[in-house]
Amino acid sequence: MLIHACRDILAVNQRAKELGIPTGIKCHSLYPSERACPGCLANKMLKSGQTARKGSVSVQNGRFLNGYWIPVQGVKEVYVHFGNDITDFVKPELLAE
Template sequence: MKSVDQSVLEAFDTMWGLYPEPVLLIHACRDILAVNQRAEELGVTTGIKCHSLYPSERVCPGCLGNKMLKSGQATRKGSLSNQTGRYLDGYWIPVKGEKEVFVHFGNDITDFVKPELLAE
């Protein structure tokens, strides 16, 4: 598994530890470096590939991690989860000072989405 400086892990926990949705700190190779409390509660652990959660052997088709890493800019994408039927507002956010590390999470905004978007 790839590693990151302890100060980055501490900053991640300080900022995202109690966020109400699962949040992952991910290396460009897709190793999960850290997870917040909600992700832990859902059984997500460090040291695995993020795409193995879905399960997949490769980067998920809708992942914007590579785009974000190339541009250095946060990216956002809304999508309907085929697994849960919930609408997720997904984010890939670079970590300042870390070229190969990013934060990834999705907010469940189903209750605020127009019904026609859920029918897609």
């Protein structure tokens, strides 16, 4: 997803479309939440200008997700955010946490 600092989804790729993610909504409304998700690293990434990564277990389905927030070079306050399901590559003891 291409997201503005105010958390508006500006654009999505084909996979996000297939998952039913529309443009023009707040990204945190997908979870649903009225404000940024607790584990969101967008503010950190926007402040530092450096890519941020976080791995976490999804409370929705128990899968291990590897999330990324990547600044768009030359475009202020816009970033790319995506996550990969890497459950099949994670040690079982990490999933138990």
